[in-house]
Amino acid sequence: MKPKTGDFNRAAASALADADVQRNMRGLYDGFHMARERAAEATPNWEDLRDRARAVKAHTIEYLDHYLGMAAENVERAGGKVFFAKDADEASRYILDLAAARGVKTVIKSKSMLSEEMGLNARLEEAGVEPVETDLGEYLIQLRGETPYHIVAPALHLSKEQVADLLQEEIGGPRYERAEDLTAAAREQLRGKFFEADMGITGANFLVAETGTLVLVTNEGNGRMCTSMPKVHVAIMGMEKVVPSMEDMGMFLRLLIRSATGQRLSSYVTLVNGVRRDDDVDGPEEFHLVVVDNGRSKMLADPALREALYCLRCGACLNACPVYRKVGGHSYGWVYSGPIGAVVSPMLTSLPDAKDLPYASSLCGACREVCPVRIDIPRMLLHMRSDLAEGGPHSGSPRASLAERLTMKAWRLAVARPWMLRLANRLARLAQRPLVKDGRLRKLPPPLSAWTRHRTFPAVASRPFRDRWRSELRKSRRDG
Amino acid sequence: MKASLFVTCVVDQFYPEVGESAVRVLRRLGVEVDFQEEQTCCGQPAFNSGFRSDAKPLAKRFLDTFESSESIVIPSGSCAAMVRVFYEELFHDEPDLAAKARNVAAKTFELTEFIVDALGITRLPESSGPPRRTRVTYHEGCHLRRELGVMTQPRALLEAAPGVELAPMRQADVCCGFGGAFAVKYPDISGGMLADKLRHVAETGADAVTACDSTCLMQIAGGMEKSGMTTRAVHVAQLLDEAMG
Numbered sequence: 160m161k162p163k164t165g166d167f168n169r170a171a172a173s174a175l176a177d178a179d180v181q182r183n184m185r186g187l188y189d190g191f192h193m194a195r196e197r198a199a200e201a202t203p204n205w206e207d208l209r210d211r212a213r214a215v216k217a218h219t220i221e222y223l224d225h226y227l228g229m230a231a232e233n234v235e236r237a238g239g240k241v242f243f244a245k246d247a248d249e250a251s252r253y254i255l256d257l258a259a260a261r262g263v264k265t266v267i268k269s270k271s272m273l274s275e276e277m278g279l280n281a282r283l284e285e286a287g288v289e290p291v292e293t294d295l296g297e298y299l300i301q302l303r304g305e306t307p308y309h310i311v312a313p314a315l316h317l318s319k320e321q322v323a324d325l326l327q328e329e330i331g332g333p334r335y336e337r338a339e340d341l342t343a344a345a346r347e348q349l350r351g352k353f354f355e356a357d358m359g360i361t362g363a364n365f366l367v368a369e370t371g372t373l374v375l376v377t378n379e380g381n382g383r384m385c386t387s388m389p390k391v392h393v394a395i396m397g398m399e400k401v402v403p404s405m406e407d408m409g410m411f412l413r414l415l416i417r418s419a420t421g422q423r424l425s426s427y428v429t430l431v432n433g434v435r436r437d438d439d440v441d442g443p444e445e446f447h448l449v450v451v452d453n454g455r456s457k458m459l460a461d462p463a464l465r466e467a468l469y470c471l472r473c474g475a476c477l478n479a480c481p482v483y484r485k486v487g488g489h490s491y492g493w494v495y496s497g498p499i500g501a502v503v504s505p506m507l508t509s510l511p512d513a514k515d516l517p518y519a520s521s522l523c524g525a526c527r528e529v530c531p532v533r534i535d536i537p538r539m540l541l542h543m544r545s546d547l548a549e550g551g552p553h554s555g556s557p558r559a560s561l562a563e564r565l566t567m568k569a570w571r572l573a574v575a576r577p578w579m580l581r582l583a584n585r586l587a588r589l590a591q592r593p594l595v596k597d598g599r600l601r602k603l604p605p606p607l608s609a610w611t612r613h614r615t616f617p618a619v620a621s622r623p624f625r626d627r628w629r630s631e632l633r634k635s636r637r638d639g
Numbered sequence: 640m641k642a643s644l645f646v647t648c649v650v651d652q653f654y655p656e657v658g659e660s661a662v663r664v665l666r667r668l669g670v671e672v673d674f675q676e677e678q679t680c681c682g683q684p685a686f687n688s689g690f691r692s693d694a695k696p697l698a699k700r701f702l703d704t705f706e707s708s709e710s711i712v713i714p715s716g717s718c719a720a721m722v723r724v725f726y727e728e729l730f731h732d733e734p735d736l737a738a739k740a741r742n743v744a745a746k747t748f749e750l751t752e753f754i755v756d757a758l759g760i761t762r763l764p765e766s767s768g769p770p771r772r773t774r775v776t777y778h779e780g781c782h783l784r785r786e787l788g789v790m791t792q793p794r795a796l797l798e799a800a801p802g803v804e805l806a807p808m809r810q811a812d813v814c815c816g817f818g819g820a821f822a823v824k825y826p827d828i829s830g831g832m833l834a835d836k837l838r839h840v841a842e843t844g845a846d847a848v849t850a851c852d853s854t855c856l857m858q859i860a861g862g863m864e865k866s867g868m869t870t871r872a873v874h875v876a877q878l879l880d881e882a883m884g
């Protein structure tokens with residue numbers, strides 16, 4: 160999908176104006192966010208677990224080549240094939256070639272952010288292969304031709320009514336009202352596809368290096384069918400998803416699931432080890448693992464952004480983020496949204512095109528507070544801002560507008576020396592005079608008029624603290 | 640104990656009364672307060688906007704001004720975080736300045752943190768004036784909580800303050816939407832966040848909302864005036880000053 164990351168302002172404005180979106184998003188705090196809070200509280204040693212998980216991630220990413228090599232070897236030992244793709248196109252082409260060679264007409268898919276990132280469905284369709292999303296939320300956004308609204312809940316933005324309309328339009332028949340009936344209708348629609356499909360495509364939550372085991376975490380179980388029913392199973396995986404051992408994987412599972420939905424365990428955790436063996440009751444005849452870089456090595460190469468690769472895609476930072484809860488997922492203009500999206504999307508697409516995203520944060524740090532691997536998102540956003548404002552490896556030349564640069568220079572002059580601050584104070588008081596009433600500014604001229612749409616502004620003090628200190632405070636001693 | 644007050648540019652220029660309160664409170668607690676007149680701004684606005692080379696001279700100025708102070712007290716969690724946490728990041732490729740920053744950071748405190756942690760005070764002297772009663776709700780500044788880890792200290796002092804009754808607020812730790820340049824660049828998103836905060840303040844029925852940062856209070860007070868709320872917005876320093884005065 161072509162990124163629309165440059166469209167943040169307009170998209171955010173329309174989300175803010177949409178009462179349904181705003182109501183929905185408010186629910187995220189009491190829903191997912193609070194569920195995570197309770198789950199974290201109920202888990203002994205939760206904070207230690209986070210520290211350990213972060214340390215394991217740091218180590219694995221540090222020695223990524225080693226662990227990917229080990230994982231690939233073990234996948235192949237279990238009868239799988241491994242392909243390393245440098246970008247989305249290479250990964251897609253591998254899959255398309257495979258589909259063509261096997262005469263694949265229909266592909267069933269389990270939810271995968273990487274597939275969205277690759278725009279894989281569009282590529283399959285172009286090649287005459289029908290991709291069928293089997294995760295309910297993902298199925299709904301596929302029908303609507305949208306990107307996921309939320310990492311964990313792709314159709315978070317759709318109301319029950321919208322889903323009812325959508326399914327009736329798609330499937331025909333009666334318009335269902337109840338959630339159970341809607342799910343049943345979708346399931347009915349999907350069931351036939353499971354039997355038709357000759358290829359299953361899944362993502363990967365983890366890949367265990369020491370055993371070559373692919374781990375999938377889902378709540379609906381359709382993902383598991385994608386790995387076992389069709390003859391060919393293709394798993395696509397971002398190169399950062401490898402973990403060293405089964406024991407590590409256990410720890411990450413606890414953190415991931417609790418952080419995502421507050422559940423102690425998700426309904427389905429699927430472990431896949433290569434192809435079907437003679438004594439297996441089911442399983443694919445072929446297993447392909449496609450390991451995708453697609454810009455990840457840009458983050459790997461920058462020590463300040465490397466930790467973005469620790470991400471488990473749990474979505475906790477989205478739920479915790481007050482900005483995400485206002486602007487919603489689509490404002491971020493690409494596949495990944497929320498705080499981690501503001502880091503990852505620009506890195507995987509283009510920072511200059513996505514230059515609004517690093518600034519779309521009050522730097523409140525709520526994301527880092529909930530992140531199971533303590534990713535310091537605010538620090539990365541600051542790093543990207545400096546790359547944009549002053550030029551750097553990701554932006555090339557400085558991208559700040561002339562107005563921004565002039566504002567910065569003016570401010571810097573004002574605060575450069577105490578006497579300049581005094582002068583600035585005097586000038587500001589002169590300028591504000593026609594606007595002040597009872598010590599407040601209630602309507603500022605553009606470009607500050609937007610500020611006073613939501614709040615009034617205090618007038619600059621006629622006697623700043625430094626003057627008061629000189630004339631009174633300095634002399635008075637205790638009990639001033 | 641001696642403390643140099645870094646009053647912050649916002650308090651200096653917009654809320655001098657907060658600085659006055661901080662001085663009075665500290666003096667009543669036996670602290671010898673001084674004010675280095677060379678101080679201006681910690682450089683945070685530039686740093687947060689990505690203009691690190693504009694932030695550096697200000698950070699250097701801060702370090703020079705306060706290097707020889709015994710301790711530095713700041714009535715703002717955000718500015719204290721700039722000095723304590725972000726100066727080191729700012730000077731990460733200049734080892735001498737980074738070392739200087741670490742040295743200054745080690746003796747820099749946010750006001751309530753200084754009172755509770757450095758002075759070890761959690762009981763406040765009784766007020767000499769007539770008893771007052773104020774129902775107050777506390778908004779938790781983001782940098783104060785998440786960069787400095789200061790959570791219990793302001794609440795402990797407010798609870799200890801004579802005549803102050805603390806009314807808990809829902810989502811007290813959720814950002815008010817200020818975020819410095821953020822509120823200027825994204826006034827409407829910031830306004831949406833503010834609206835949520837105001838709803839939660841209103842729910843408490845408190846007479847006043849307080850915080851350790853004048854910038855949060857600038858945002859909240861401005862929003863309250865705009866929406867016709869009559870709740871007062873006061874800095875913790877002012878409440879402590881009132882309660883002890």
Ligand code: SF4
Nearest residue numbers: 470471473474476530
């Ligand atoms: S950054 Fe952290 S909180 Fe956000 S999705 Fe990734 S792991 Fe979860």
